[in-house]
Amino acid sequence: MTAAPKHAPKMAELSLAQRLGPWMPVLLVPALVVLGALAIPETSSWLTLTVSGLAMGMMIFIMASGLTLVFGLMDVINFGHGAFVSVGAFVGVTVLLMLGQMTGAPSLGLNLVALMLAVLGAMAATGAMGWAFEKVIVMPVYGHHLKQILVTMGGLIVVEQLIIVLWGPEEIYIARPESLKGAITFAGAALEKYRLVAVVVGLVVFAAMRFVLRRTRIGLIVRAGVQNGEMVQALGYRLRRVFVGVFIAGSALAGLGGVMWGLYQEVITAHMGNQAMILIFIVVIIGGLGSVEGCFIGALLVGLLQNYVAFLEPKAALISNIALMVAILMWRPMGMIPVVKAK
Amino acid sequence: MSDPILRLEGVCTNIAQYHILQGVELEVPRGQVTMLLGRNGVGKTTTLRTVIGHWRAHKGRVMFDGEDITAKPTPAIARSGVGFVPEDMGIFSDLTVEENMVLAAASGPIDSARLDWVFSAFPPLKTFWSSEAGNLSGGQKQMLSIARAMIEERKLYLIDEPTKGLAPAIVSTMARALKELKAQGASILLVEQNFAVARALGDTANVMDDGRVIWSGAMAKLAGDAELQERLMGLSLEAH
Numbered sequence: 001m002t003a004a005p006k007h008a009p010k011m012a013e014l015s016l017a018q019r020l021g022p023w024m025p026v027l028l029v030p031a032l033v034v035l036g037a038l039a040i041p042e043t044s045s046w047l048t049l050t051v052s053g054l055a056m057g058m059m060i061f062i063m064a065s066g067l068t069l070v071f072g073l074m075d076v077i078n079f080g081h082g083a084f085v086s087v088g089a090f091v092g093v094t095v096l097l098m099l100g101q102m103t104g105a106p107s108l109g110l111n112l113v114a115l116m117l118a119v120l121g122a123m124a125a126t127g128a129m130g131w132a133f134e135k136v137i138v139m140p141v142y143g144h145h146l147k148q149i150l151v152t153m154g155g156l157i158v159v160e161q162l163i164i165v166l167w168g169p170e171e172i173y174i175a176r177p178e179s180l181k182g183a184i185t186f187a188g189a190a191l192e193k194y195r196l197v198a199v200v201v202g203l204v205v206f207a208a209m210r211f212v213l214r215r216t217r218i219g220l221i222v223r224a225g226v227q228n229g230e231m232v233q234a235l236g237y238r239l240r241r242v243f244v245g246v247f248i249a250g251s252a253l254a255g256l257g258g259v260m261w262g263l264y265q266e267v268i269t270a271h272m273g274n275q276a277m278i279l280i281f282i283v284v285i286i287g288g289l290g291s292v293e294g295c296f297i298g299a300l301l302v303g304l305l306q307n308y309v310a311f312l313e314p315k316a317a318l319i320s321n322i323a324l325m326v327a328i329l330m331w332r333p334m335g336m337i338p339v340v341k342a343k
Numbered sequence: 344m345s346d347p348i349l350r351l352e353g354v355c356t357n358i359a360q361y362h363i364l365q366g367v368e369l370e371v372p373r374g375q376v377t378m379l380l381g382r383n384g385v386g387k388t389t390t391l392r393t394v395i396g397h398w399r400a401h402k403g404r405v406m407f408d409g410e411d412i413t414a415k416p417t418p419a420i421a422r423s424g425v426g427f428v429p430e431d432m433g434i435f436s437d438l439t440v441e442e443n444m445v446l447a448a449a450s451g452p453i454d455s456a457r458l459d460w461v462f463s464a465f466p467p468l469k470t471f472w473s474s475e476a477g478n479l480s481g482g483q484k485q486m487l488s489i490a491r492a493m494i495e496e497r498k499l500y501l502i503d504e505p506t507k508g509l510a511p512a513i514v515s516t517m518a519r520a521l522k523e524l525k526a527q528g529a530s531i532l533l534v535e536q537n538f539a540v541a542r543a544l545g546d547t548a549n550v551m552d553d554g555r556v557i558w559s560g561a562m563a564k565l566a567g568d569a570e571l572q573e574r575l576m577g578l579s580l581e582a583h
Contacts, residue, residue, distance in 0.1 A: 220446050224435040231433035234395055235491070236421035236449040339437060 025336035029300050036308045047189035049307045055195035057303025058202020059264060061296050063257030064280040064287075065209060066250020072226035072290015072339055074243050076138055077145055080152035081254055081280065082273030083133075083159035084126040088255025089262035089272060090167050092122035093174050103177040111177035122259045123252040129159075130251020134244055156274060163270040171269045174262065198260055205253070206296050213292060222246060226290040226339050282321050286328040288335025297336055298328075346409060348373045348499050348530040349394065354403035356386075356393045363389045365554035366403065371499065376521070376531045376544045378562055381551035382576060387534045388430055390551070391501045394532070395427045396420045408498055422449070424498030428505060430534075432488040436477030440468055440487055443476050447491035454495075461490045464520040482513035489520060500524065500531045506540055518543060542566045550575045 020027075033050060040046040067081045095118040096103055102114035137155045141147040175181070176194050183190040213219035225232045225239050233239050254273075261276060262268040283302055287294025302321050310317035328336060349371035356364040364386050371377040379387045392398045394405055396417035405413045412420050421427065435443050444453060444461075462469040465486040471479060476487055485505060492500055505521070506514045518540050525531065525544065535541045541548070545562030558565075558575050565571060 217445070220438070220442055224438060224442075224446055227435050227437060228433055230397060230417075231429065231435070232446070233417040234397070234421055234427040234429070234433070235447055236418050237446075238416075238418045 025294065025297050025332075028336075029297060029304070032301060032304050032308075036304065039308065039312060044187065044189035045311065047187060048191060049311055050304065051189075051191050051195050051199065053304035053307035054300060055192075055198040055202075055264070055303070056307065057300035058198050058205075059257055059260045060276075060279050060283055060302060061202055061299035062205050062260060063254050063276060064283045064295050064299060065205070065292055066246075066253040067280060068284045068287060068290055068292060068295045069222065069226070069246050070250050071284060073222060073229070073246055074138075074142070076142070076152075077148045078138065078152045079149055079277065080133060080137065080155040080159070081250075082275075082277040083156045084130060084251045084254035085258040085261065085273030085276050086163055086268075086270055087129055087159060087273075088122040088126045088258025089268045090163055090172075090258075090270075091125040091255070092118040092259030093172060093262055093268055094167075095121040096174065096177070103175075106178050108179040111179040115177055115180075119256055119259050122255040126255025126258070127248045127252035130248045130254075131244065133251065134247040138247070160270045160274065167270070169270070171267050173267050176263050176266065180263075194263060198264060201256075201260065205256070206292075209292050218242070218245075279321065282325045286325050286335055288332075288338040290339040291335065291337040294335055294337035345373055347371055348408055349532065350404075350406040351390070351394070352404045352406065354390075354393060354400045354405060356389055356398050356400050358389070358398060363398075363554055364393060364400070367551075367554070367556055369549055369556050369559070371530055371532045372547065373530050374528045375546040376525050376533055378541045378545035378548040379532060379534045379551065380538075380541060380548055380565075380576065385551040386554045387551055388503055391427070391429075391503050391532065391534060394420075394501055395425060426492035426495070426497035426500045428488050428492050428500070428502040430503040430507065432484050434476045434479075434484045434487055436475065438476055439473055440476055440479070441472050443487055443491060444468075444494055447494045450495060457494060457496075460523075461493050464493070464523055465490050465516070482509050482516075485509060485513070485517065486520075489517065493520070493524060496529075498530065500529055500533075502531060503534045504536060505533075506535065506537045514540065538566075 036050060037043075037046050040049065063081075063085055067078060070076050070078055070081075096114060099114040099117060102110045105111070133155060137151050138148070141151055180194045180197060183192045184196075185191070213223055221232060221237050221239070221242055225237075225242060229239050258273065261272065265272075279302060283295055283298040286301070287296070287298035301324060305320050305324055306317055309320040332338065347370040349369070351367045351369040354364050354367040355362065367386070367390055369379075369390070379390060381387055389398060393400050394407070394412075396412070396415060400413050403413070404411055407420070407423065407425065410423070412423070415423075435446070438446070444458070448454075467479075467483045468486055468490055471483065476484065479487065489502065489505055492502070502521070505517050509517065514537065521531070521533070521544055533541075533544065535544075542562065548558075548560060548562040548565045549556045550558040550565070552575070558571075565575075
C-alpha cells in the first residue's frame with residue numbers, strides 16, 4: 001500500500017467575529033428578550049408577553065417546520081400547507097368535542113389523554129391527506145414553480161370548501177380542557193397554563209426533529225437531499241420515498257399545529273390555515289429554506305416581536321413581522337441559517 | 344476475454360432540444376481503467392450521467408454486468424454496484440466529512456479496515472473527520488468525493504475529471520489513490536483531461552467527438568502516437 005502523501009493540513013485561526021458568526025441568529029432570540037425587558041417597564045407584563053410570544057412562536061414553528069423541509073427537499077412551493085392546519089384543527093376539535101366528558105373533568109390526566117387523542121386523530125387525518133395531496137396535486141407539477149403555486153392554492157380552496165361542507169360555514173368556539181384553563185402566577189405575572197403547555201410541546205417537537213435529522217440515517221438522507229438530491233440518489237437512496245415521507249410528516253405536523261393554534265385562539269374557521277400561512281411563510285423565508293433550526297429561531301422571533309410590539313404600539317404590530325423579514329433578508333438574503341444548495 | 348462490466352450500445356441522449364450523445368458505442372472491460380477522452384463539450388460527462396441514470400438514453404442500451412439498466416432509476420443502478428464521482432464533486436457541504444462517508448456506505452456501517460485504507464490514501468479526511476465538508480479546500484473536497492465512492496466495494500466506478508483545477512501535489516495524491524483502486528482489481532470508467540494522469544492510469548482509451556466514440560484502443564497506443572492524438576483530439580499528449 002502506498003505511503004500516506006506528505007500533507008499536513010491545519011485549521012486556520014478564526015477571529016471572535018468569525019466564530020460568533022454562525023451563532024448570531026441564535027443570539028437574536030435572547031437579544032430580543034432583553035430588548036423587550038428594557039422596553040417594557042413592568043417585569044410581570046414582560047414575563048407574560050415573553051411566555052405568550054414563545055408559545056405563539058412554538059406553534060408557528062410546529063406548523064412551519066414541515067413546510068420548510070418540503071421547500072428545501074422537494075423544491076415545492078406548497079401554498080396548500082394551510083389546508084392541513086385547518087383540517088387538523090377541525091378534526092382535533094371534533095375529537096375533543098366527542099370526548100367532552102374527559103375534557104370537562106377536573107383531572108389533568110384525563111384532559112391530557114383527551115388532548116393526546118385529539119392530536120393523534122388530527123395528525124393521522126392530515127398525514128393521510130398529505131399523502132393524497134402529494135400524489136394527486138403536487139407530483140404532477142414537480143419542477144414547475146408557477147404551476148405548483150396555482151394547483152396548491154387551488155387545493156387549499158377546495159379543502160376549505162370541503163371543511164365548510166362537512167362542518168358548516170360558522171366559526172366554532174371551543175373551550176380548552178378544564179385543567180388547561182386559567183393561569184398560574186409567577187413573579188407577579190399571570191402565565192396561561194395552555195401557553196406553557198404549547199411551549200413544552202414546541203420544544204419536544206423541535207428536539208425530536210433535531211434528533212431525527214442529526215442522529216439517524218433517515219435524517220442524514222433528508223439533510224443531504226435538501227442540498228443535493230441527485231447525489232443522494234447516486235449513492236443508492238430512493239429519495240422519492242423520502243420525499244413522500246417528509247411530505248406526510250410535514251402535513252401531520254401542520255395538523256398538530258392546527259389543533260394547538262385552534263385551542264390557543266379558542267375559535268376555529270375554515271380559513272384559519274390560510275390566515276396562518278402569512279406567518280408561516282415569513283418564518284420559513286427568514287429561517288432559510290430547508291433549515292429546521294432557522295425555522296425554529298424565526299418562529300420565536302416572530303412570536304416574541306408580535307407580542308412585544310402589540311403591547312408597546314398596537315398599530316405597529318400589523319407590520320412588525322414584515323419589517324422583521326425585510327431586516328433579516330437585508331442582513332442575510334438567504335435567510336438566517338441558509339442551506340447550501342448544490343445547484 | 345470476459346464480458347465487459349459495462350457496454351453502451353448505440354446510446355443517444357438528448358438534453359432539452361440538444362442531441363448530446365449520438366450513438367455512443369463503448370465497452371469497459373472488467374478490472375481495467377478505461378479512459379474517456381476528448382475535447383470539452385463532446386459528451387463525456389453526459390455519457391457518465393447517462394450510465395448512472397441522471398439523464399435517460401432515448402435510444403440504445405446501457406448494459407451493466409449483463410443486465411440492461413437503460414430504464415432503471417438512479418438508486419437501483421447505484422445499488423447494483425456503480426459508484427459515481429461527479430464533475431462538481433457532489434459534496435454535502437452542510438454535513439461533516441464523517442456524515443458524508445456514513446451516507447456513502449449505503450449498505451450498512453462503515454467497514455473499519457476499508458476506512459483505514461481510505462485514510463491512508465487521503466490523510467486530510469482523518470484530520471477533518473468532524474469538520475463540515477463545506478469548510479474543506481477544493482482538493483480535500485475532491486478527496487472526499489472519491490473517498491465516498493471508495494468506502495464500499497463497487498463493481499464499477501464512474502469518475503468525472505477528478506484532477507480538474509487541482510494543484511500538482513493534490514493531483515499526485517489523486518493519481519496514487521486511483522492506482523490503488525486499480526490495483527484492487529476495480530473497473531473504472533474515468534473522464535480525465537490531464538493526459539499525464541490518463542497515460543499513467545489508463546489501460547484502454549475511448550476518444551469522443553461530437554457525441555460519439557470515434558476511436559477505441561489501448562491507452563499505450565494512443566499515448567505513443569502523436570499523429571493519432573493530433574488527428575483525434577487536435578493536440579499532442581507530449582504537450583502535457
